Amino acid sequence: MAADGALKYDGAIKKQRGVLFDVDGTLIDSSYFHAMAWWQAFRREGLDIEMSAIHRRVGMGGDKLIQSLVPDCTEDMQEELKSAHSAVFSTFWPTLRPFESVQDLLAACSDAGLAVGLASSAQDRDLEVSRHILDAGSSIDAWTSSNDAEESKPAPDILLACLEKLGLTPEDAVFVGDAVWDVKAGAAIGIPVIALTCGGISEAELRDAGAAEVYDNPRHLLERLETSIIGRLTAGRRDA
Structure with missing residues (x-):
């Protein structure tokens, strides 16, 4: 390999x-851990997105998930959100x-x-x-x-x-x-x-x-x- x-x-x-x-x-x-990580990422940017709305989009690529929930999201904010999601999700690794x-x-x-x-x-x-x-x-x-x-x-x-x-x-x-x-x-x-x-x-x-x-x-x-x-x-x- x-x-x-x-x-x-x-x-x-x-x-x-x-x-x-x-x-x-x-x-x-891991689906619900991803939802939690995205929820926390949005909160860090001052965005109050319902957990259920996030969960229904888990499985999309991160870029499309963000665009779907925050249509007017800037490119810089999208990168911040992705980075925050990744950082939070990594804290769940031992639990998976x-x-x-x-x-x-x-x-x-x-x-x-x-x-x-x-x-x-x-x-x-x-x-x-x-x-x-x-x-x-x-x-x-x-x-x-x-x-x-x-x-x-x-x-x-x-x-x-x-x-x-x-x-x-x-x-x-x-x-x-x-x-x-x-x-x-x-x-x-x-x-x-x-x-x-x-x-x-x-x-x-x-x-x-x-x-x-x-x-x-x-x-x-x-x-x-x-x-x-x-x-x-x-x-x-x-x-x-």
Whole structure:
């Protein structure tokens, strides 16, 4: 594995299909910590934004989250907000935990012959912490960070970057996420999205956004992996 998260095969057989995973709120129980960090960042700038409004936008790129909540935000203030969010969120690192059965889910996908990618748009230092928390070892074939995407979700840039590192096309992959923005990003390039409600977004909202399947959490998906889109992808087809 290259340091930048690109997959190196060294003569091994290239995996022909794969599954991409969002990280925050999907594999790691961090969505509400992000909401809290943004809330505190806004308060530092004298902005009183309701926590519920922030939470519903977690999963967007930070730039789009800010623009959505503070349309007249200046470029300087946006940078201050991002910096404050990053600083506050880092104080939560020791508290972060993976959801139940995450390691088993990632291992099951890898053992089934699928390439596994972390399609994260987190900053590099946050992603390093997340990878340490996941402790998934060789189950993960490639990963991305905010440096790999020109535009943040719901734009599909980060998914395309992860697919490129895995050497796959959208037709060969499934994406697992927890936010409406994940579903929209997948739809933009024709990747079916499995949505998990453990990030705090309801099944109804995720299905309305276009999620192909919805499960409670990684453990729930693992229990039904064989009959899920991922199971069908392993069998060589991706039809619903």
